[in-house]
Each structure stands twice: as structure tokens, then as C-alpha cells.
Amino acid sequence: MLAEGEGLGLELRVDRWTLHKWCLVISVCTVFVYGTAGLICAILTWFRAWDSADVMYVADYDLLVFITLSASILLFTALIGFSGTLLNSRPLLAVYALLLWPAFLSLLVIGYTAYKRSAFALDRKLNLAWSQWYTPLGRRVVQDALHCCGFYSALHEAAPSARCYPRTPLPGCKGKLWRFERANLATIWGTVFSLVPVHILNIFVALLCANHVTRTFGKGITPKRYRLNGEDVRSDAAALMKVLSDVRPVARPGFTRAPSSGVFREDKSYYDSLDDWEEGSNGDTVGLGIHHR
Template sequence: MESVGRWTPYKWCLLFSVTTVFIYGLVGMTCAIATWFRTWMHADVMYVADYDILVLVTLSASILLLTSIVGLTGTLLNSRAILAVYALLLWPSLISMLSIGYTSYRRSALSLDRKLNLAWSQWYTPLGRLIIQDSLQCCGYYNALHDATPSRRCFSRTALPGCKSRLYRFEQENLGMVWAMVFSLVPLHIFNIFVALLCANHVTKRFGKGITPKGYRLTRADLKVPDGGMDAVLLPRLSRAPSIAVFREDRAR
């Protein structure tokens, strides 16, 4: 590995690019783990209502972290083969990011209220409804008598409101934040793809693969001894010192 002082500008650009991929991959994985372990307020609601998006975020963050590790390894080892794999892995990473943005945007922008009505009545299990009710401090969907899961706080004469308005407001804010963050990272990721394509072959000052061109390689014919043996090889004539005393050192003085 070359010393830091001999790093090319292309290698520094590549290192910075790989670092950015690692950063937003790590941020995505941190958010996914925090949601899986319910460490922030209303994480239970996202776990129930947006389970598919949570899985996509986890998968995308895993791909981004793997891609950044491969890129960092190839950059530090000056391996163009590993950097080629890194440049290839950036495309599945982009697809995974676009899938998150598209799914969350489509859900929040196109008839979100109708989707929540259908999900509450047909998709959510009684346990899922109970989780949403406890997290949002509500009971039932429209009111306590509409598809409610009974609990200590949720019963027919409770003063808690229905979950429709609170669930709709949470989904609108949460989904909007998800697709806005993802789509804001897409231009940066496309830039990282161009950096990988342009800089991977210039990670060192060596041109090409460092292999001797075919025209300059020795073959068996070049190493073959002629039939006459070593005597048949033309040797350069030895230079002979002149016999004039002026030019002879042994007769000087």
C-alpha cells in the first residue's frame, strides 16, 4: 500500500465518497434498529402500520454498509478488482433507496385515509390495533365502538377519542419525513456512482494493470539456444589497446 503522501487526488475523492456512503448507511441502520427495539416515541405505530417500509430500510442500510466496506477495502488496498465490485454494488444500493422513497411517497400521497381505513379493518390484527391504541392514546378507529381492541384504557364508555385522526397525522408526518430524506440522498448517491466509475482506475499512478505489453514479452523462441551451441552466438569483438607507447600505461614513465 502506498504511503499517504503518495495518494493521488482520485484516491482522496474515492475515500471521501466511500465515507459518505458509509455515513448514510450507518444512519439508516441506526434508525432501523431504533425502530425495531422501540426506542423512540410511537415507534410501535411504525412497526405495525409501516412494517414493509421498515424492512426495506433495514435491507437498504445493510446493502449500503456492505458496499461501503467493500469500497473502503479496495481503496486502502489499491485493488481495482475490489473497487469494480464496489462500483457494481452501488447500483443495488440505489434501487433499494428508490424503493423506500417510492413506497413511502405513494402511500402518503395517494388516498392515505382510505388506505388506513382498509388497513384497520382488514390488515391489522387485534394485537396490532392494541399497540396503536396504547401508543397514540386512543380507542377504536372512529370511536370506541368501531373495531376496537378492549383493554384497561379502551372500553365502550371511555373518554379516549378514535384513532383515525391521530393515526392519519402520524402517518402523514412519518412517511413524509422518510421519502423526503431518501430522495434528498439519491443525488448524492448518484454522484458517488460517478466518482467510483471515474476514480476506480486511478487509485494509483500506475497506468493499466501493470502487465508488460505482449510485444515486449520473452517467448520460448527468444530463449532457445541455436543448434551450434554457445559458439554460434555472435559475441561483440573485444577492443584492443594500441601498441604505441604513448597510449600504453605499462610503458609510461
Template sequence: MLEKDEIGLGIESVGQWTPHKWCLLFSVTTVFVYGLIGMTCAIATWFRTWPHADVMYVADYDILVLITLAASILLLTSIVGLTGTLLNSRPILAVYALLLWPSLISMLCIGYIGYKRSALSLDRKLNLAWSQWYTPVGRLIIQDSLQCCGYYNALHDATPSIRCYSRTPLPGCKGRLYRFEQENLGVVWSTVFSLVPLHIFNIFVALLCANHVTKRFGKGITPKGYRLTRVDLKLADGRVGRVVVPELSRAPSSMTFREDRAY
């Protein structure tokens, strides 16, 4: 029979939850929170809802894709973990513990790329990107967002527009683009690396608490020494077939077994 705390979602018997289940629930909640924050930031950037989101869309497109992918994995992982916690399902919690590792790898990729790009020759990387990687449309997006024209000046790799022409008073985009990238990439990699210890802690919580989500010991499977085998069944059938039925016996006519004989 199923235990009371394994019926339904287990919410009706919150008072019977084990401390391991509470720890697991809080851990899954934290994974959901920073996964949701990451997805919110990614969606806000895709839909250009914050100032200079266009610049990140052009200059850091690969990081934006990785943030979206990592946030999606984190949300999926947290949903799986919440489902396994509420249903007291250890197989689902095992899948949750496994999904935490791809989530960690995706987070480390974001932090590594952001730190490497911002700390190692950022100005040279921007020079190369402006001259060879950015398309004219990409340069125009950066120019309109940062209110600049060209890279060094209006005559250097500029995309002509209403505001950007040869005698425009707008400055070049190098300084503003460099400052934006340095600040934006610094926020990205510092935030991700600050979440890595918390995520590693969540991995340990999942590994330690998944098998103690209920008060039941082990997996509830009958130990191997107590399981019936085919040999045991055959022996039992043989013993049943050889049952000796006792013959009908007649009580002797002695007064030992009859008290009424004494009268």
C-alpha cells in the same frame, strides 16, 4: 516489484495518495455515513426506542424492512469500497462500484413506496388497513401508543383494554394515526430522495476513480505485443541449438601481431 504505495494498507504513505484516491475515500465515507444512519434508525425502530415507534412497526412494517435491507447493503458496500481503497485493489473497487447499483434500487423502493402511500389516498388506505389488515394485537399497539380507542370511536373496531372500553373518554385513532403517518412517511421519502443525487454522484466517483487509485497506468500487465508465445520459445530453442562454436585458430608467425618480434 511492488510500488511503495502498494505495500500494506497504504496508510504509511498518505502523502503519496493520488487525488482520485482521496475523492474515492471521501465518497466511500459518505456511503458509510448515510448507511450507518439508516441502520441506526431501523434498529431504534425495531427495539421501540423512540416515541410512536410501535405505530411505524405496525403500520409501515414493509418500509421498515426495506430500510433495514437498504442500510445493510449500504454498509456492506462501503466496507468493500474502503477495503479496496486502502489496499489499492481495483478488482475489489469494481465489486464496490457494482454493489452501488443494488443500493440505489433499494433506496428508490423506499422512497417510492413511502411517497405513494402518503400522497395517494392515505385516509382510505388507513381505513382499509384498520378494518382488514391490522390484527387485534396490532390495533392494541396503536391504541396504546397514540392514546386512542377504536378507529372512529370506541365502538368501531376497537380492541378492548384497560384504557379502551365502550365509555372511554379517549378519541378515535383515525385523526392521530393519519397525522402520524403523513408526517412519518413524509420524512422517510423526502430523506431518501434527497440522498439519491448524492448516491448517484458516488456511483460516478467510483466509476471514474477506481482505475486511478494508484499512479500506475493500466493494470500492470505486459502488452500483448511484448508477450512470448510458444512459437517464440521454439524459435529461441532452435537458435540456441544451432549456435556455431568457432574453431581454434592459430595466430600466424608474422611480426604484425607480435611487437616483441621487432626486437
């Protein structure tokens, strides 16, 4: 009986996902993937889990903060997108499409900052940062990570340590720091700018497919302007009662029954005359040989 379904008035057929919904799922998955990848890289850097992570922590602290914030925005946006897609919620998908724009701006900030720092006078920027921006503790962290001492040499603004002293054989940090920063910044802005077209595509998919996650036009709910409320019902009832009060009421006919007087029993007098006629006709038919039984 359940297999037939029609006898019970049930619709047992499960609707398939529309093409727009599949596109949304794939798009949200891509946002989730590069958001998760960025957050993992940021966490590994914060906890110094890879070689030379200390150098990036000191030299590119602002970029590390931007990457963490951007990855968090991307992950939050992806979670909103997953919720809206699986629940077929157009309001959530609208929020998802809106949050893609701050995420896009955060990617541009990271890429522009890394490219500008890498492409324009990187050596001079490192010289200025080593002299004025890095603290003695930051210099020592860079020296220990790159196995160097001082900027140009051990006698140039070095942070003294067990391996960094005036007559140490370690070279200066300028060359190693410059090579690390050039490679690290190129990796950052190259990765971010390669994600920009993908993110723009995700924005277009969200804008085009968010309103077609199901085959239902709109939300499937009666618009608010067409809904009845208590005031509408009362006004309609008052108008109906006014119309009915203007119409003249129709009198209901009462019950009637036949009178008991013999004057009005015409049917009885008619049948009595028929009986008299039959009695008179019986006497006339004897001579014709018809016997009445």
C-alpha cells in the same frame, strides 16, 4: 546514510495520495454515513427505542424492512469501498462501483413506496389496513401508543384492553394515526429523495476515480498474453538448437611451440653473426685511436 538514500539504491519517498483517491475516500465516507444513519434508525425502531415506534412497526412494517436492507447494503458497499481505496485494489473498487447500483435501487424503492402511500388516499388506505390487514394485537399496539380506542370510535373495530372499552373517553385512532403516518412518511421519502443526488454523485465518482487510485497505469503487471511459460521456453530452446545445428562448427586451434632443431633457430644464427662482426671491428679501430674496453 538512510537520509540520503541514494547510496543504498533505496527510494525512501512516500507517494502522496492522488486527487482521485481523495475523492474516493470522501465519497465512500458519505456512503458510510447515510448507511450507518439508516441502520441506526432501523435498529431503534425494531427495539421500540423512540416514541410511536410501535406505530411504525405495525403501520409501515414493509418500509422498516426495506430501510434495514438498504442500510445494510450501503454499509457493506462502503466497507468494500474503504478496503479497495486503502489497499489500492482496482478489482475491489470495481465491486464497490457495481454494488452502488443495488443500493441506489433500494433507495428508490423506499422513497417511491413512502411517497405513493402518503400522497394518494392515505385515509382510505389506513381504513382498509385497520379493517383487513392489522391483527387484533397490532390494533392494540397502535391504540396503546397513540392513546386512542378503535378506528372511528371505541365501538368501531377496537381491540379491548384495560384502557379501551365501549364507554372509554379515549377518541378514535383515525385522526392520530393519519397525522402520524403523514408526518412519518413525509420524513422518509423526503430524506431518501434528498439522498438520491448524493448517491448518483457517488456513483459517478466511483466510475471516474476507481481506475486512478494510483499513478500506475493499469495494474502494473505484465499482461497474461506476454508472459513466458514453460512451453514457450522449451519451444524457444528447440528453435535455438535447430539454428545452431545448421551452422558449421569452427575448429579450435591447438597449442604450438618452437622446435628444438637448430635449423629453425634463425634468431640464434643471427645473433652469432653479430658477435663475429663485433670481434672483427675491434681490430680495425685500434689505428684510429679508439680503445675498446
